Each structure stands twice: as C-alpha cells, then as structure tokens.
Amino acid sequence: MTFSIVARDKTTRYYGISVASRFFAAGAVVPHLAGQVGAIATQALVSPIYGTEGLSLLRSGVSAQRVIDTVVARDNGSHSRQIHLIDAKGRAAAFTGDKCIDWCGHLIEDNVTVAGNMLSGPQVVDAAMETYLANSGLPLEERLLTAMEAAEAAGGDKRGRQSAALKIVHDEDYPWLDIRSDDHAAPLEELRRLHAVAQERYLHFAELMPTRENIHGLLDRTEIDRKIADLEAEREKAGRSSASFATPPS
Structure with a gap:
C-alpha cells in the first residue's frame, strides 16, 4: 500500500523518513525515529509494534538486521509486512514478506533504504534510490522529498494517491520536522507546500527548542525574530506570497 525511503545523513547523522500511499494518514503509523538511535519504516499490513519495539531494540545497541530478525521471528503475520x-x-x-502484494520489494545502499508494495513496478523504488543518491548536495529533507517525487513520477502506488509524510530527527527524540498530508489528491505536492511554510517561521523557532545538551533552549529570540523579519521582507520585495493558509495576524 506504500512506498517509503529511510535515510541517515552521513555528515550530520540526522535521520529522515518520507512515505506516500493510497491509504489514509500513512504518516501516523509508518515512520518511527529517534535521534542518535535510528529510523524505522513499517508498512504493507502495517505493524506499528515493529516501529515501537524496533526503536527500543536499537536503543539497547541491537543492529538493524537483528531488529528485523527479532520482530519478524515472533510474528505470524510477518509474511504480509515490510520493514x-x-x-x-x-x-x-x-525485509519484504513473501505475501506482500505485487509489485513489492526493497533496495539497500549506504545509509539509505527504499521499500514499497502495491506499486506499479520496480521502477518506483529504483527511481527513489537513484534520485536520492544523485542529490547528495541537498539537505536531507530536500533529498527525501525529491526522491519521493521521482518515485511518484515513475508510477508510485498503483491504486492512486492519498497521503504522504516527511519526518526528520536531529539529535533529539522529538522531531525537528514532522509534516503530513493525510487525505489529499496530491499529497506530495502538499508536503512541498507544508515544507515551504515550515521554512518561513517554524524551523527558525525550532532553533530555540531545548536539547539534551541545553535543557533550557535558547531564551533570547532576538536573532530568530530578525531572521524571520528579513525573510518576510525579502519575500515581499520579490512579490512572493506566503505559502501558508493561516489567517493574517490580528
């Protein structure tokens, strides 16, 4: 029902997952991530337990392959699941179970995996992987979105489109970016819009949030406010409107 990409930026060691599906709110159940721990996508006849218990195993130092061996071995439904x-x-x-619906399969490269089921063909995961690897100069979130767009252009989910999500973690357990389009005719396009909205204000305020290393966060927002004001002025000068649907400030 789904195609997704899981990646780790080798330089920053940040993790990201993007997913798209002809299924409502795939972003609610497929991606599971934690900073400095790892990232897991669970799909097909989805089992969120693969994600929650998989992260617990990763926190204890278990390897990626051992996680799969563990969660699959005890699950009678593993034949219909992907992780x-x-x-x-x-x-x-x-892992792709032998009863997942065609086309189904996965690819693995250094610090990135792509998997899908109910796809129009193997060209979908091929396009995602090739595009991700070809865009190493982009930020992680851009690489993931670009790869997913290539996969969609190659045929995507053979049933159609409904939802998509993008989730990124830096060094914390909470996400740096977590955007979802749960019920949309063009969910990846909607993700692009949401990402543009996030860049206007949200991701700048994310710099203020407390971290493991600084439990107080940044308490002086002066520089962040200046940066946001400069970006808004630049956008207005260029004649570009905000990507947000929010009402104007009162």
Whole structure:
C-alpha cells in the first residue's frame, strides 16, 4: 500500500523518513525515529509494534538486521509486512514478506533504504534510490522529498494517491520536522507546500527548542525574530506570497 525511503545523513547523522500511499494518514503509523538511535519504516499490513519495539531494540545497541530478525521471528503475520531501517551506526536492513502484494520489494545502499508494495513496478523504488543518491548536495529533507517525487513520477502506488509524510530527527527524540498530508489528491505536492511554510517561521523557532545538551533552549529570540523579519521582507520585495493558509495576524 506504500512506498517509503529511510535515510541517515552521513555528515550530520540526522535521520529522515518520507512515505506516500493510497491509504489514509500513512504518516501516523509508518515512520518511527529517534535521534542518535535510528529510523524505522513499517508498512504493507502495517505493524506499528515493529516501529515501537524496533526503536527500543536499537536503543539497547541491537543492529538493524537483528531488529528485523527479532520482530519478524515472533510474528505470524510477518509474511504480509515490510520493514526497513537504519541503526545508530548507519547499518541498513530490510525485509519484504513473501505475501506482500505485487509489485513489492526493497533496495539497500549506504545509509539509505527504499521499500514499497502495491506499486506499479520496480521502477518506483529504483527511481527513489537513484534520485536520492544523485542529490547528495541537498539537505536531507530536500533529498527525501525529491526522491519521493521521482518515485511518484515513475508510477508510485498503483491504486492512486492519498497521503504522504516527511519526518526528520536531529539529535533529539522529538522531531525537528514532522509534516503530513493525510487525505489529499496530491499529497506530495502538499508536503512541498507544508515544507515551504515550515521554512518561513517554524524551523527558525525550532532553533530555540531545548536539547539534551541545553535543557533550557535558547531564551533570547532576538536573532530568530530578525531572521524571520528579513525573510518576510525579502519575500515581499520579490512579490512572493506566503505559502501558508493561516489567517493574517490580528
């Protein structure tokens, strides 16, 4: 029902997952991530337990392949499930059950995995992987979105489109970016809009949030406010409107 990409940026060691599906709110159940721990996508006849318990295993130092071996071995429904993940050392692993609906399969490269089921063909995961690898100069979130757009252009989910999501973690357990389009005719296009909205204000305020290293966060917002004001002025000068649907400030 789904195609997704799981990746770890080798330089920053940040993790990201993007998913798209002809299924409502795929972003609610497919991606599971934690900073400095790893990232897991669970799909097909989805089992969120693969994600929650998989992260617990990763936190204890278990390898990506051992996570798969563990969650699959005890599950009588594993034949209809997919899981792919990357652990804290950048090791990737994937599993596609033999009863997942065609086309189904996965690819693994250094610090990135792609998997899908109910797809129009293998060209979908091929396009996602090739595009991700070809865009190493982009930020992680841009690489993931670009790869997913290539996969959609190659045929995507053979049933159509409904939802998509993008989730990124830096060094914390909470996400740096978590955007979803749960019920939309063009969900990846909607993700692009949401990402543009996030860049206007949200991601700048994210710099103020408390972290493991600084439990207080940044308490002086002067520089962030200046940056946002400069970006708004630049956008207005260029004649570009905001990507947001929010009402004007009162």
